[in-house]
Amino acid sequence: MVSSTAPLTREELTRLLASLDTFRPREGYYEHMDPVRVVRFMLMTGVHPEVVADREKSGLMMDGPRHLTWRRPKTKRMMRVPVDPEIQPWVKEFVEALPKRTRMTINRLVHDVGTHAGMPELTPRTLRHSFLRILADKTHDIDDVMRYGGCSLAVAVRYVRTADSERDKAFFEGGLLPKG
Helix, strand or coil: CCCCCCCCCHHHHHHHHHHHCCCCCCCCCCCCCCHHHHHHHHHHHCCCHHHHHCHHHHCCEEECCCEEEEECCCCCCEEEEECCCCCHHHHHHHHHHCCCCCCCCHHHHHHHHHHHCCCCCCCHHHHHHHHHHHHHHHHCCHHHHHHHHCCCHHHHHHHHHCCCCHHHHHHHHCCCCCCC
């Protein structure tokens, strides 16, 4: 079961990514926003849903060829995240094609994709936590998780310490996923 405050397990993440290829949005329903691209973007960058919904207010843009910048909704602190070279062209194209402002809530869009994947409880917050988890798994560096994830020291420590979380451990011990 998906929790909005916990990251997706590897099994849930695999299921979500596999379902993105078969998701077909209702025509004209998403105001020129492709739900699959929005979910992938949020999962790969950790951007808050408010930033995606109001690109103009948040200042979401590519800063040079390798970084994505935006203002956090509550604190107005500038975030600057390096973008993996493999996805830089895709991220740049996505940001430029994103409407300046949309009435369609990102929550609804993510919920529709999650329902298709068999995870109706999926929220943008879940995607953000999953980004932090992936970041911690990749870097194992508290400073990087704090800087690029835009989180506090306590949250960064929690993610780095639980890079191999108990939720995943249960999957491995239960024999549901291969070890390694």
